[in-house]
Amino acid sequence: xxxxxxxxxxxxxxxxxxxxxxxxxxxxxxxxxxxxxxxxxxxxxxxxxxxxxxxxxxxxxxxxxxxxxxxxxxxxxxxxxxxxxxxxxxxxxxxxxxxxxxx
Numbered sequence: 001x002x003x004x005x006x007x008x009x010x011x012x013x014x015x016x017x018x019x020x021x022x023x024x025x026x027x028x029x030x031x032x033x034x035x036x037x038x039x040x041x042x043x044x045x046x047x048x049x050x051x052x053x054x055x056x057x058x059x060x061x062x063x064x065x066x067x068x069x070x071x072x073x074x075x076x077x078x079x080x081x082x083x084x085x086x087x088x089x090x091x092x093x094x095x096x097x098x099x100x101x102x103x
Contacts, residue, residue, distance in 0.1 A: 031078055034085060051076055
């Protein structure tokens, strides 16, 4: 829903309307907000996903992970979680160039 939508851009600062004022959030703050919202909704993480060197390279190439964080597991987890969030919110562009359909 609208509560889960992130505004424009990627991995940088996000703007979200709160009341009548705009608030700027960085990527980490936005991920924490989504984490807390999932926790309130009773969502738990139950899947471990192996991430190979080629996967990390893809995250860097697609600007989802900074090159200096390639060997930082916590940063890789954040990048993969953001990728999954984008997929589940219908924001991920498929290999064919089209957007994933919302159900």
